[in-house]
Amino acid sequence: VKQVRRLLVLLVVAASLAPALAMLVDSLRGPEGWSLRAFGDGLTDARRLGLLGRSVLVALGSSALALVWGIPVGYVAASRSRALGSCVETLSLLPLLLPSLVTALGFVHLFGRAGVVTVWLRSAFDLQAPPFDLYTPAGAAWILSLCNYPCVSILAAQGFRSIDPASVRAARLAAGPWQRLWGFWRPLLMPWLVRGALLVFLLSFADFGVPSALMVNVYPIEVFTELSAYLDVRRAIAVCAPPAAVALLFVVVALGATRAPWPLAGRTGNDLRSKPWAVAAALLVLTLSLGLPLLVLLWTAQGAYGEALRTAGEQVLTSLRIALLGTGMLLAAGGVFAWACRGLLARGQRAAELAVLLPLLVPGAVVGLGILRLVTAGVWPFAAIHPGEALVAYGAAARFVAIPALLLAAAATSLHAAPLDAARVHGAGRWRVFTGILLPLLWPAVAGAATLSFLFCLGELPAAVLVNPPGVMTLPVRLASLLHFGKDALVAALCVILCGLVAAVLLLGLLLTGGPIRPRLRHAYRAD
Amino acid sequence: VLRSSCATAPALILLGATLACGGAPAAGEVVVYTAHDLLFSEPILKDFERQHGVRVRLVGDTEAAKTTGLVNRLIQMRDRPEADVFWNNEVMNAVRLSRMGLVEPYVPATAADIPARHRDPAGHWVGFGARARVLLYNTNLVPADQAPRSIFDLCKPALRGRITVANPLFGTAATHAAALFATLGEERARQFFLALRDNGCRVAAGNALARNLVADGELAACLTDTDDANEALMAGKPVAMVYPDQDGLGALVIPNTVLLIRGGPHPDQGRKLVDHLASREVEARLARMDSAQMPLRPGIPAPGRHFDLEAIKTMAVDWNAVADAWPASTRFLQETFIR
Numbered sequence: 082v083k084q085v086r087r088l089l090v091l092l093v094v095a096a097s098l099a100p101a102l103a104m105l106v107d108s109l110r111g112p113e114g115w116s117l118r119a120f121g122d123g124l125t126d127a128r129r130l131g132l133l134g135r136s137v138l139v140a141l142g143s144s145a146l147a148l149v150w151g152i153p154v155g156y157v158a159a160s161r162s163r164a165l166g167s168c169v170e171t172l173s174l175l176p177l178l179l180p181s182l183v184t185a186l187g188f189v190h191l192f193g194r195a196g197v198v199t200v201w202l203r204s205a206f207d208l209q210a211p212p213f214d215l216y217t218p219a220g221a222a223w224i225l226s227l228c229n230y231p232c233v234s235i236l237a238a239q240g241f242r243s244i245d246p247a248s249v250r251a252a253r254l255a256a257g258p259w260q261r262l263w264g265f266w267r268p269l270l271m272p273w274l275v276r277g278a279l280l281v282f283l284l285s286f287a288d289f290g291v292p293s294a295l296m297v298n299v300y301p302i303e304v305f306t307e308l309s310a311y312l313d314v315r316r317a318i319a320v321c322a323p324p325a326a327v328a329l330l331f332v333v334v335a336l337g338a339t340r341a342p343w344p345l346a347g348r349t350g351n352d353l354r355s356k357p358w359a360v361a362a363a364l365l366v367l368t369l370s371l372g373l374p375l376l377v378l379l380w381t382a383q384g385a386y387g388e389a390l391r392t393a394g395e396q397v398l399t400s401l402r403i404a405l406l407g408t409g410m411l412l413a414a415g416g417v418f419a420w421a422c423r424g425l426l427a428r429g430q431r432a433a434e435l436a437v438l439l440p441l442l443v444p445g446a447v448v449g450l451g452i453l454r455l456v457t458a459g460v461w462p463f464a465a466i467h468p469g470e471a472l473v474a475y476g477a478a479a480r481f482v483a484i485p486a487l488l489l490a491a492a493a494t495s496l497h498a499a500p501l502d503a504a505r506v507h508g509a510g511r512w513r514v515f516t517g518i519l520l521p522l523l524w525p526a527v528a529g530a531a532t533l534s535f536l537f538c539l540g541e542l543p544a545a546v547l548v549n550p551p552g553v554m555t556l557p558v559r560l561a562s563l564l565h566f567g568k569d570a571l572v573a574a575l576c577v578i579l580c581g582l583v584a585a586v587l588l589l590g591l592l593l594t595g596g597p598i599r600p601r602l603r604h605a606y607r608a609d
Numbered sequence: 610v611l612r613s614s615c616a617t618a619p620a621l622i623l624l625g626a627t628l629a630c631g632g633a634p635a636a637g638e639v640v641v642y643t644a645h646d647l648l649f650s651e652p653i654l655k656d657f658e659r660q661h662g663v664r665v666r667l668v669g670d671t672e673a674a675k676t677t678g679l680v681n682r683l684i685q686m687r688d689r690p691e692a693d694v695f696w697n698n699e700v701m702n703a704v705r706l707s708r709m710g711l712v713e714p715y716v717p718a719t720a721a722d723i724p725a726r727h728r729d730p731a732g733h734w735v736g737f738g739a740r741a742r743v744l745l746y747n748t749n750l751v752p753a754d755q756a757p758r759s760i761f762d763l764c765k766p767a768l769r770g771r772i773t774v775a776n777p778l779f780g781t782a783a784t785h786a787a788a789l790f791a792t793l794g795e796e797r798a799r800q801f802f803l804a805l806r807d808n809g810c811r812v813a814a815g816n817a818l819a820r821n822l823v824a825d826g827e828l829a830a831c832l833t834d835t836d837d838a839n840e841a842l843m844a845g846k847p848v849a850m851v852y853p854d855q856d857g858l859g860a861l862v863i864p865n866t867v868l869l870i871r872g873g874p875h876p877d878q879g880r881k882l883v884d885h886l887a888s889r890e891v892e893a894r895l896a897r898m899d900s901a902q903m904p905l906r907p908g909i910p911a912p913g914r915h916f917d918l919e920a921i922k923t924m925a926v927d928w929n930a931v932a933d934a935w936p937a938s939t940r941f942l943q944e945t946f947i948r
Contacts, residue, residue: 195826293814310778453685551640552666561671
């Protein structure tokens with residue numbers, strides 16, 4: 082059975098990496114036969130190393146800030162104040178809906194050299210120079226952290242929920258605040274936070290939109306240069322190698338630094354009190370990450386909603402359809418991965434985690450080109466479903482498989498087998514065990530994974546633009562096209578509509594299910 | 610609710626997957642890749658649908674996000690082409706695709722009155738409706754008497770640290786750079802770009818972003834395209850547009866181009882669409898749109914007094930020479946600006 086589980090992990094990773102592997106094979110097999118020529122000189126010259134260093138700095142800064150934003154939001158989301166927690170968790174996911182470029186432009190509008198806030202501060206305090214400069218690596222890290230922190234907050238919330246309330250009470254009795262923070266919360270939350278920060282690191286490391294909007298040169302531009310300026314796919318793949326190696330190094334170090342591969346789960350649910358400082362911090366984060374960009378968007382939209390729906394209503398529906406399909410694919414892959422991980426030993430789980438993070442290192446454009454390569458090579462099922470929306474959904478799923486896989490695997494491996502065994506002993510069939518026990522126990526993780534998967538699929542651009550079928554266009558492609566012509570009001574209106582639509586869907590989900598983050602079974606068992 | 614969701618979700622996903630799987634393109638349709646802004650290309654393609662009864666299936670591009678886009682898609686799909694026509698918004702990639710053998714030579718009859726310098730002698734591409742590279746400056750930050758009149762003025766100390774250009778590795782900015790390499794000669798072009806960098810020029814992600822930075826007062830001046838400049842002018846931003854080097858090099862004019870893809874699935878419909886796009890009516894329609902594309906043919910009303918090709922001095926370019934200069938200029942600009 083262990084072999085089967087290992088095979089399944091490999092299958093999920095291979096299915097996600099198939100386009101990248103196709104491109105890698107192409108880059109190694111040139112007209113002159115197999116060769117490493119594309120990976121030769123120039124990959125590590127001083128200029129490229131400088132760009133790589135700046136990318137690492139931006140991504141590290143973004144991860145650190147995302148931890149600052151994500152922990153209080155996760156705490157409030159997991160607190161026993163159900164209405165507040167659900168609202169905070171729902172709202173905290175919405176920044177993922179806004180294209181990062183739009184968020185960046187919103188911040189420029191507020192905090193740029195001629196931004197509203199900057200001008201006010203300069204006149205109020207008679208400043209000669211702007212008080213802050215957004216057009217720096219620090220500015221890029223700041224905005225990227227506000228775009229990507231939900232990866233931390235959702236995992237932090239899962240972490241807070243996994244902690245046994247009895248041990249929280251015991252810690253309160255036995256230790257002071259700083260001792261509790263260092264000796265109790267830190268070790269218990271560390272595995273969740275490290276994984277959240279890793280996701281933010283990888284997403285920020287690969288991002289091109291925000292740094293380019295702030296005129297900060299980062300390494301991903303090298304990949305785009307090879308593809309767009311030189312039209313050299315082989316070289317582009319080779320250029321991906323140094324950042325992939327660096328990112329992999331960070332992943333290995335970070336995963337190695339966490340002692341346990343998965344944290345032990347206590348009772349699902351807890352009685353964390355929503356502390357005023359945490360609520361205030363969460364509200365501040367929501368204001369910065371969602372409130373301010375939305376304010377700018379509402380200001381900019383100026384009643385262009387009707388025109389937005391006329392111009393891009395079809396793309397909104399197409400994107401929702403494709404995102405739903407991608408979410409289905411991701412949940413299926415994540416579910417298989419989680420089941421397979423559950424039966425592996427700690428070392429195997431860590432290796433599986435490392436493997437499933439690999440697709441995040443592949444630039445979206447390479448995924449798109451790889452899919453086209455598989456189509457032209459007639460590889461099943463890619464050739465069979467081309468041209469179709471399923472291919473677009475697959476492109477997004479192939480990029481973001483790590484997100485549901487990590488969330489579901491964390492929940493699944495911390496689940497005790499006793500309730501499942503008890504149900505089987507009492508004659509419950511597999512389906513009954515799955516729907517009656519397993520799914521309710523995993524529901525918070527499933528809901529979180531589904532929501533994040535949906536949001537990432539909805540916003541996917543670089544692979545979609547390469548594989549969308551003729552006559553079909555996703556919303557991000559349309560938004561980017563509108564952005565190019567400076568149709569700011571239309572873009573803003575579409576973003577507002579999208580946020581409203583998804584917030585409504587999420588809130589409806591809360592009402593129907595009693596809260597995606599609330600466990601349906603109050604008592605699970607501590608894992609061995 | 611949970612249980613019924615569990616039961617219906619897989620069924621819905623399967624149904625979605627079935628619906629989402631596409632089939633081969635049907636006859637009576639044409640597949641067009643368009644790099645031109647969708648706001649303006651879509652109405653023209655709808656007109657074609659109405660006039661010819663041929664369904665147009667469109668694939669768009671996104672310049673702002675710097676995706677690798679349609680050219681890479683065409684190259685990657687060369688063994689199994691899905692596009693019939695490529696409506697490109699510039700010339701360089703048309704020349705490059707022609708050189709790669711991806712283009713079927715075809716001279717549309719409707720293009721006979723387009724000046725010869727805007728057509729490929731071998732019939733691989735034909736130009737129509739053009740943009741020009743222009744200087745844009747913020748009138749609140751730059752007095753009119755100190756406004757730049759030449760691209761070389763961007764290197765003057767008065768504008769130090771207050772200028773921007775779109776990333777010269779992509780799009781029309783890259784075409785402009787290669788054209789300068791081809792026209793000025795490699796040495797002079799290098800000196801110009803080094804002086805630009807040393808004068809604190811910032812590299813914006815695209816022409817629209819460069820325009821925004823100037824229009825919003827973040828920076829004083831930029832090089833951009835006429836369609837981007839027109840958007841700022843229409844929005845009433847405090848900017849002014851200048852055609853550069855009117856007593857020297859002239860302004861670079863970059864037309865749209867249309868290409869028939871070799872081995873495309875609907876060659877007949879593709880030819881019809883190429884005929885349509887190269888027609889006088891389409892040029893006139895493009896000129897009336899907000900993107901202010903300037904007609905190449907004489908006799909078609911210009912989009913306005915600021916956008917009359919006959920009233921400006923244009924840069925004389927040989928597109929094949931520009932394509933030859935491209936690799937050297939790109940390598941140099943990458944080393945100079947992307948660090």
